Amino acid sequence: MPASTLDVRGLSAGYGPTIVLEDLSFAVRAGERLGILGRNGMGKTTLLSSIMGLTRHYGGAIALNGEDISSFRGSERARRGVGLVPQTRDIFRSLTVEENLLAGIKDRPRNVIQEAYEMFPRLNERRRNLGWQLSGGEQQMLSTARAILGRPSVLLLDEPLEGLAPVICDELMAAFTRLASSGDMTILLVEQRLEAALAFADNVLILERGRVVWKGSSAELRADDRLIENYIGVGTLH
Numbered sequence: 695m696p697a698s699t700l701d702v703r704g705l706s707a708g709y710g711p712t713i714v715l716e717d718l719s720f721a722v723r724a725g726e727r728l729g730i731l732g733r734n735g736m737g738k739t740t741l742l743s744s745i746m747g748l749t750r751h752y753g754g755a756i757a758l759n760g761e762d763i764s765s766f767r768g769s770e771r772a773r774r775g776v777g778l779v780p781q782t783r784d785i786f787r788s789l790t791v792e793e794n795l796l797a798g799i800k801d802r803p804r805n806v807i808q809e810a811y812e813m814f815p816r817l818n819e820r821r822r823n824l825g826w827q828l829s830g831g832e833q834q835m836l837s838t839a840r841a842i843l844g845r846p847s848v849l850l851l852d853e854p855l856e857g858l859a860p861v862i863c864d865e866l867m868a869a870f871t872r873l874a875s876s877g878d879m880t881i882l883l884v885e886q887r888l889e890a891a892l893a894f895a896d897n898v899l900i901l902e903r904g905r906v907v908w909k910g911s912s913a914e915l916r917a918d919d920r921l922i923e924n925y926i927g928v929g930t931l932h
């Protein structure tokens with residue numbers, strides 16, 4: 695499946711009676727890498743969850759290649775190419791690495807899990823280990839690999855570097871960059887580490903209290919200390 699465009703128009707969404715995202719709009723080109731930034735609690739996770747269909751939809755459209763998917767269930771959105779790697783690293787803790795990967799291949803042949811091992815050689819070394827025996831970084835690799843084996847055309851990554859050692863962060867970011875440069879995926883990355891997000895993303899969206907307050911290129915944001923200070927926090931870049 696080639697990369698998809700994503701067009702979010704006037705999206706309002708939340709949890710139960712609480713509206714978190716209000717009238718939020720942005721567009722992402724096919725193959726674009728979009729970084730989503732903002733302080734804690736500003737709605738970044740809620741945005742990814744809403745694109746995946748896991749929140750309560752209050753209004754607006756989420757168009758995947760021009761088709762509004764906002765009324766579809768999560769499973770149908772997944773079938774059409776939306777893939778989420780959640781912050782919570784959704785792996786099966788009592789299954790082996792290999793069994794976890796097999797659960798992600800949908801109707802593809804079993805040998806496609808080699809793609810995951812090529813992307814993350816550490817998973818190959820740990821193929822017979824159980825999910826709970828993996829380090830945080832390995833769990834993140836497994837969660838990411840599972841999502842990727844489903845061949846998403848839009849991949850949503852929610853704070854993949856959280857709690858990981860710098861060397862593992864570099865390994866993961868290198869893998870995401872390789873994926874993105876294949877051009878087969880549009881990638882939305884929520885990331886607190888500003889430097890990593892800017893190095894990865896073409897464009898950046900900043901959220902504040904559930905609204906888009908800025909969208910521009912990574913280069914523009916990097917050059918604007920005031921913007922960074924106002925919306926993300928002092929001293930986060932250096």
Ligand SMILES: Nc1ncnc2c1ncn2[C@@H]1O[C@H](COP(=O)(O)OP(=O)(O)OP(=O)(O)O)[C@@H](O)[C@H]1O
Nearest residue numbers: 709712714732733734735736737738739740741886
């Ligand atoms: N399941 C939930 N039920 C009710 N409110 C929630 C739920 N999850 C998040 N919220 C609220 O929605 C708002 C946005 O939270 P969200 O997790 O999307 O922010 P975030 O920008 O991803 O934050 P962080 O960087 O801390 O992960 C917060 O006020 C939060 O308390």
